[in-house]
Amino acid sequence: xxxxxxxxxxxxxxxxxxxxxxxxxxxxxxxxxxxxxxxxxxxxxxxxxxxxxxxxxxxxxxxxxxxxxxxxxxxxxxxxxxxxxxxxxxxxxxxxxxxxxxxxxxxxxxxxxxxxxxxxxxxxxxxxxxxxxxxxxxxxxxxxxxxxxxxxxxxxxxxxxxxxxxxxxxxxxxxxxxxxxxxxxxxxxxxxxxxxxxxxxxxxxxxxxxxxxxxxxxxxxxxxxxxxxxxxxxxxxxxxxxxxxxxxxxxxxxxxxxxxxxxxxxxxxxxxxxxxxxxxxxxxxxxxxxxxxxxxxxxxxxxxxxxxxxxxxxxxxxxxxxxxxxxxxxxxxxxxxxxxxxxxxxxxxxxxxxxxxxxxxxxxxxxxxxxxxxxxxxxxxxxxxxxxxxxxxxxxxxxxxxxxxxxxxxxxxxxxxxxxxxxxxxxxxxxxxxxxxxxxxxxxxxxxxxxxxxxxxxxxxxxxxxxxxxxxxxxxxxxxxxxxxxxxxxxxxxxxxxxxxxxxxxxxxxxxxxxxxxxxxxxxxxxxxxxxxxxxxxxxxxxxxxxxxxxxxxxxxxxxxxxxxxxxxxxxxxxxxxxxxxxxxxxxxxxxxxxxxxxxxxxxxxxxxxxxxxxxxxxxxxxxxxxxxxxxxxxxxxxxxxxxxxxxxxxxxxxxxx
Numbered sequence: 185x186x187x188x189x190x191x192x193x194x195x196x197x198x199x200x201x202x203x204x205x206x207x208x209x210x211x212x213x214x215x216x217x218x219x220x221x222x223x224x225x226x227x228x229x230x231x232x233x234x235x236x237x238x239x240x241x242x243x244x245x246x247x248x249x250x251x252x253x254x255x256x257x258x259x260x261x262x263x264x265x266x267x268x269x270x271x272x273x274x275x276x277x278x279x280x281x282x283x284x285x286x287x288x289x290x291x292x293x294x295x296x297x298x299x300x301x302x303x304x305x306x307x308x309x310x311x312x313x314x315x316x317x318x319x320x321x322x323x324x325x326x327x328x329x330x331x332x333x334x335x336x337x338x339x340x341x342x343x344x345x346x347x348x349x350x351x352x353x354x355x356x357x358x359x360x361x362x363x364x365x366x367x368x369x370x371x372x373x374x375x376x377x378x379x380x381x382x383x384x385x386x387x388x389x390x391x392x393x394x395x396x397x398x399x400x401x402x403x404x405x406x407x408x409x410x411x412x413x414x415x416x417x418x419x420x421x422x423x424x425x426x427x428x429x430x431x432x433x434x435x436x437x438x439x440x441x442x443x444x445x446x447x448x449x450x451x452x453x454x455x456x457x458x459x460x461x462x463x464x465x466x467x468x469x470x471x472x473x474x475x476x477x478x479x480x481x482x483x484x485x486x487x488x489x490x491x492x493x494x495x496x497x498x499x500x501x502x503x504x505x506x507x508x509x510x511x512x513x514x515x516x517x518x519x520x521x522x523x524x525x526x527x528x529x530x531x532x533x534x535x536x537x538x539x540x541x542x543x544x545x546x547x548x549x550x551x552x553x554x555x556x557x558x559x560x561x562x563x564x565x566x567x568x569x570x571x572x573x574x575x576x577x578x579x580x581x582x583x584x585x586x587x588x589x590x591x592x593x594x595x596x597x598x599x600x601x602x603x604x605x606x607x608x609x610x611x612x613x614x615x616x617x618x619x620x621x622x623x624x625x626x627x628x629x630x631x632x633x634x635x636x637x638x639x640x641x642x643x644x645x646x647x648x649x650x651x652x653x654x655x656x657x658x659x660x661x662x663x664x665x666x667x668x669x670x671x672x673x674x675x676x677x678x679x680x681x682x683x684x685x686x687x688x689x690x691x692x693x694x695x696x697x698x699x700x701x702x703x704x705x706x707x708x709x710x711x712x713x714x715x716x717x718x719x720x721x722x723x724x725x726x727x728x729x730x731x732x733x734x735x736x737x738x739x740x741x742x743x744x745x746x747x748x749x750x751x752x753x754x755x756x757x758x759x760x761x762x763x764x765x766x767x768x769x770x771x772x773x774x775x776x777x778x779x780x781x782x783x784x785x786x787x788x789x790x791x792x793x794x795x796x797x798x799x800x801x802x803x804x805x806x807x808x809x810x811x812x813x814x815x816x817x818x819x820x821x822x823x824x825x826x827x828x829x830x831x832x833x834x835x836x837x838x839x840x841x842x
Contacts, residue, residue: 222263240290310371310676317366435536438463443479446541509808543698549715579615
């Protein structure tokens, strides 16, 4: 099981076994703090009561160390790893009292010999993964499904409800996993398992020790009441503290730089607190409409970072796209997984740790669809139910007829919020949304990839595709409820999965300063006008950024980490996609209904619409299913990760494959 996680921890690995209790703990280490053997795991506490296996970083480890000293707790330190400090804190204060003191990203398992109990814990926002479940009579847990699947009792059986949810959203939200009997521990939760004589006596359901929903509701009742200047200064101080803490490492450290607001702000703060040039990394595509690397280069030159840039062509990525499913462990269809993996692989040639700007959109209203959803609802809510149904029927049957008139009505809205593609495609999407009865339904429809997932996965239950409802109605505004929903579902199960698997797949640790829980808690207290102002999101982050970088650097529409999938699927990826989407193959596998898939594939190839997002969702499942059926080694992509790369240069040099 440990061997399957060697990519996450290439430096060393150990196991600890207690035959009498019937428990075995294993660990693979990526050494970042205290590179000596004193930081090795599994780690036993000096009192011999606790054994810990832990993945992540405790950023306030030095503060915890000082608190332990002030409590006059005599600890005979073996080294200075955050693992040892975490274990000492638990031994001194107990687990429940230690968790609120922690600032960091982590997933860990703690075996308590005295109580004969195993406790699994995951960090507040879900930066680090943690799967658990049963294989026969054995309780398993691990950072990735690859590790669990190596157990001799493993029997992986696809969960059709999880598959249906995946096809709707492009990712699998916690607590579901793609397999029956295996779950993901939700962020901010712990789970305890009690043993007696080597057998499980009792297993509790996950219980939260921190809840974004509760903090958001509390923030709405007790909001920040200061001025603009006070809010900006407070957030700036919190960000500075977070960046300083997360720059502590005993190995080379750098940052991803896309040239957008979030990553530029993180890099600017890093450069302020660094005695030397910060190493920054970006990548772009040779397709001009999707290449934003020039913006990153401009920021890097202004800040004076040691910048490395890589431009790739479709041919450069063809070799590894079919292997993405193994890298990401579960079916996963966020196409920005491609550039995230490429920039991680680029960074790993130079550093072991890289900071990232993720989290700003969910915390500070950065996504275009927040304003799009509220604007659409205001425009459509006044229509009576019968009128909505009639209009939707017309849009579905003759979208081209309606698209000319709709261009005048809704065109400026779509254009303002960066919705790409022909107006007829937008009209089809609008037809799906127009009959929704409430704001929540409209938002879930807006972010859905496939709406009719029951017809795609006939074996799934009727309720299988539903996720937890948007909470806080009556307390939070529509925009705020969308942000909290994304913070608790889309962020941990899409964005953070993407970053973790892409980076750890090449043994790179990523850190995300914006997800320091103190920043999150402050953001949830800020009234909406600090986030969205004059129709634009992330207002407060921009004010901090403009103190360091020229405003004109960022006067462009938000694009995201976009990939030219539409043209790739009609061109260099067509043969690969044709094979995975063949009608004969889909029928023989008997999991997905071929008809709607084949219909969209035909339309996409004929240029009758832009269906790349929904097709990519199916393709990533098909590739994942094929890989897991064939796998003898769950991670053959590890050889691919070592392939020679194009030579790269510093200071923004643009290079191609040689």
